[in-house]
Amino acid sequence: MTDATWEDVRARVRALAERPLDDRAFDNGVFGALGHRFRLDDPLTPEGLADLEARTGVSLPEEYRGFLLYVGAGGAGPAYGVFPVRCEHGTWRWVGDGADLADLARLAEPFPRRGPDTERLEALLAERPDEEELDDDGDDFDAALEEWSDRWEALMWSADRTVGAIPICHLGCATRQWLVLTGPERGRIWADDRVDEVDLEPLLDAAGEPVTFARWYLGWLEAAEREPSLT
Numbered sequence: 001m002t003d004a005t006w007e008d009v010r011a012r013v014r015a016l017a018e019r020p021l022d023d024r025a026f027d028n029g030v031f032g033a034l035g036h037r038f039r040l041d042d043p044l045t046p047e048g049l050a051d052l053e054a055r056t057g058v059s060l061p062e063e064y065r066g067f068l069l070y071v072g073a074g075g076a077g078p079a080y081g082v083f084p085v086r087c088e089h090g091t092w093r094w095v096g097d098g099a100d101l102a103d104l105a106r107l108a109e110p111f112p113r114r115g116p117d118t119e120r121l122e123a124l125l126a127e128r129p130d131e132e133e134l135d136d137d138g139d140d141f142d143a144a145l146e147e148w149s150d151r152w153e154a155l156m157w158s159a160d161r162t163v164g165a166i167p168i169c170h171l172g173c174a175t176r177q178w179l180v181l182t183g184p185e186r187g188r189i190w191a192d193d194r195v196d197e198v199d200l201e202p203l204l205d206a207a208g209e210p211v212t213f214a215r216w217y218l219g220w221l222e223a224a225e226r227e228p229s230l231t
Helices: 009-017 046-056 062-070 118-126 139-156 213-226
Strands: 085-088 091-094 165-172 175-180 189-192
Touching (some): 009 062, 009 213, 046 062, 046 085, 046 091, 062 213, 118 139, 165 189
Antiparallel strands (some): 085 091, 175 189
């Protein structure tokens, strides 16, 4: 990737911020726009980016590095926007709803594409209580489901499943998307619908191809620019 990928993107987003945004309309056709209003954080300096990578112990994917340097450290973007990365009291962290799910001490570990415990997950799904097989008044089912849910959440929300990745945006209702930083999926976006008992999975385009950070962001920008209510 060359710097040309991002050279006019900040200006394009700022142009969208100049257009009227009617609070009475549902995001004026661009989901999440009433939250971020097309505002961007300032880009990182090269020194800031170097410090971020040094302190987290990971070399960020090239497309994301370019975004941080030439577009912004976060802000306007898909859904409710790109989670900003900020340095506070000498510590770098990403900020957003669910950003704390990332284990910043384990970003250099390879992201587990199929999860660290696929067989255990499949076995647990097979054990999910069936209401029709339990008592008529529902007490047994409720108790069994609560016990199963506790085991499911402990497995599905374990930090072992998301090492080497960061939540990059929030879609509402506890659904998110992650950017993989290390391993074979480096630089790609993954969907996180675990709140709906769906495992993490790669975000794919209409042709079934993995979506990289640049395609994810630029696809959103192009769609926003085509939105009739913003013209």
